[in-house]
Amino acid sequence: MVFVWFWLVALMITGYVVLDGFDLGAGVLHLLIARTDQERRTVIRTIGPVWDGNEVWLIAGGGTLFFAFPVLYSSAFSGFYLPLMVVLWLLILRGIGVELRMHLDSPVWRGFFDGCFALSSLLLTIFYGAALGNVTRGVPLQQDGYFFLPLWTNWNVGPKPGVLDWYTMIAALVALAALTVHGSHYVALKTSGELNVRARRVAAVLWPVLVVLTVVSLWATLSIRPDLLANYRRYPGLFAIPVAVALSLMAMMLHRRRGNDKAAFLSSSAYLIFMLVGAGAAFYPNLLVSTTDPALNITVYNAAAGAYSLSVGLLMWGVGMTLAVAYVVFVYRMFRGKIGAASAGGYH
Secondary structure (H helix, E strand, O other): OHHHHHHHHHHHHHHHHHHHHHHHHHHHHHHHHOOOHHHHHHHHHHHOOOHHHHHHHHHHHHHHHHHHOHHHHHHHHHHOHHHHHHHHHHHHHHHHHHHHOOOOOOHHHHHHHHHHHHHHHHHHHHHHHHHHHHHHHOEOOOOOOOOOOOOEOOOOOOOOOOOEOHHHHHHHHHHHHHHHHHHHHHHHHHOOHHHHHHHHHHHHHHHHHHHHHHHHHHHHHHHHOHHHHHHHHHOHHHHHHHHHHHHHHHHHHHHHHOOOHHHHHHHHHHHHHHHHHHHHHHHOOEEEOEOOOHHHOEEHHHHOOOHHHHHHHHHHHHHHHHHHHHHHHHHHHHOOOOOOHHHHOOOO
């Protein structure tokens, strides 16, 4: 049962990254590719009907984590208290930026909230990448299962690291590049004309950067955590996952060059999915690794809730997720197609 719940939590996190990832990327691009207020409204309109629904997956993922692995939840949320507060404020600023920009007909007012939206989106991608880097690298877990991380120490990976070091910054840059490319493909899919051309251009410029960062991040991960290959050696079929990552990167380039924006967007979605699935396959059964003593690692076995709770919860989770997926399908079908100038003017 713990194996099932491990992958259900991974599914929730992956769903959030793929869905909220493209509107975070659109936020990063907001001031980069939109030259006029009408174009900025169009970019926001591409994500307007779905951005808040996408963030529900973050809440659902946190709730699933709390239910299935309460020990991990309590340890991680206490140790990452400072960066979690930063993320919370960035989420608030991002929502404010979207919802308040048109409340006053003033260029200064709109410019301020456009800046809030773009900057908070940019910083969120960086913090999310750094968070994944911290989980991959490990944290200084103590005997009581808790830990403390300063924002940074000496920027080196060691027994007592900070939230930010050279490795977590590589992870942050991978997240920034990947989500910006993902957002570029989505904006290109939903727009036409100059916005479409500029979004494709950003994706073209960032694609080789993403390829290089992906390779560098793989090298960096294996240099500090060579044990992550243990599951891959035990189950050689898992090596299909990095092959799938490489194929999804190639597919992004090929479909973009052919002008197939939908296929390019699906390819960037596949890249994110396979990257996270590959990480999950490498981590299992660990949930949070101790940099001080491997015996203190939090695993699916010492962090899970009771067997009866997990069995009953699986039924309730299935009902809830069925409703959530049905809502997502309904919303995306309702708002499918490109955003025109006329429709863009009606939202914010």
